[in-house]
Amino acid sequence: MTWTTRPRSESGDLAAIEAGEGPLVILLHGVGLRAEAWNAQIDAFGAAGFRVVCPDMSGHGRSPFRDPDGLLSYVKAVEPLLSEPSVLVGHSMGALIALSLAASGHEHFRGVAALNAVYRRDPKAREAVIARATSLSADVSNDPSGTLRRWFGDQETKEREACAQWLTEVNPAAYKAAYSVFAESDGVSDEDLSKITCPALFMTGADEPNSTPTMSRKMADLVAQGRAEIVPGAAHMMPMTHPVQVNSFLLGFVQECLI
Numbered sequence: 001m002t003w004t005t006r007p008r009s010e011s012g013d014l015a016a017i018e019a020g021e022g023p024l025v026i027l028l029h030g031v032g033l034r035a036e037a038w039n040a041q042i043d044a045f046g047a048a049g050f051r052v053v054c055p056d057m058s059g060h061g062r063s064p065f066r067d068p069d070g071l072l073s074y075v076k077a078v079e080p081l082l083s084e085p086s087v088l089v090g091h092s093m094g095a096l097i098a099l100s101l102a103a104s105g106h107e108h109f110r111g112v113a114a115l116n117a118v119y120r121r122d123p124k125a126r127e128a129v130i131a132r133a134t135s136l137s138a139d140v141s142n143d144p145s146g147t148l149r150r151w152f153g154d155q156e157t158k159e160r161e162a163c164a165q166w167l168t169e170v171n172p173a174a175y176k177a178a179y180s181v182f183a184e185s186d187g188v189s190d191e192d193l194s195k196i197t198c199p200a201l202f203m204t205g206a207d208e209p210n211s212t213p214t215m216s217r218k219m220a221d222l223v224a225q226g227r228a229e230i231v232p233g234a235a236h237m238m239p240m241t242h243p244v245q246v247n248s249f250l251l252g253f254v255q256e257c258l259i
Helices: 035-047 071-081 093-103 123-135 145-152 158-169 172-184 190-195 213-222 243-258
Strands: 009-011 014-019 024-028 051-055 086-091 109-115 200-205 226-231
Touching: 014 035, 014 071, 024 035, 024 071, 024 093, 024 243, 035 051, 035 086, 035 158, 035 243, 051 071, 071 093, 071 172, 086 093, 086 243, 093 109, 093 172, 093 190, 109 243, 123 172, 145 158, 190 213, 200 213, 200 243, 213 226, 226 243
Parallel strands: 024 051, 024 086, 086 109, 109 200, 200 226
Antiparallel strands: 009 014, 014 051
């Protein structure tokens, strides 16, 4: 899989990759990344007869940075993309945004998929993620080596190389702002999860230490039409590292929701 840059269009305050024709699937990336993190899913959904929109988060990729006022700022930026019946797929911070939108009861929601989503971190994990957010600089590029070790271990891969480039190039103020929102959130509340009435897929990697399989299963249990899928041998960057398995689950889910 290649991770080359794709052309963008403007979608409100966000720049977005758009591809394919058919029912709409919206893909939301995580902190420090950009829309190309979904390259393997863009190709798979396009080939399967779906229109895909992948926005860059505020201050990431080609999107301008708007200083946020908490999670709601990120949710409001994405909401205009829901212009027709859609499935919203989010990874990490993108999953938090997607679930928050799904809980709103928007008329165009047909399904939501949350990949590597957090839910009720334990005290040690909460302390660690808040410490990382606090240590980030808003003025100069941050050293991505610790993040890359958490995501990829010691493996040197094209996926690691792409993420290293994106983490280095992202607006440092935007990265700190988004990471701080992500760190301060403990996931979507039980109350909001119970408000999600559309089908909901919670997926994570079996080897994911921070967005654990237990978290995904617990969230799925709180949603009326929730289900959980665990990808063997995968960790946090599974949309990039395990695209065949991830796409198999996602395509089946999206076809159920939109066709």
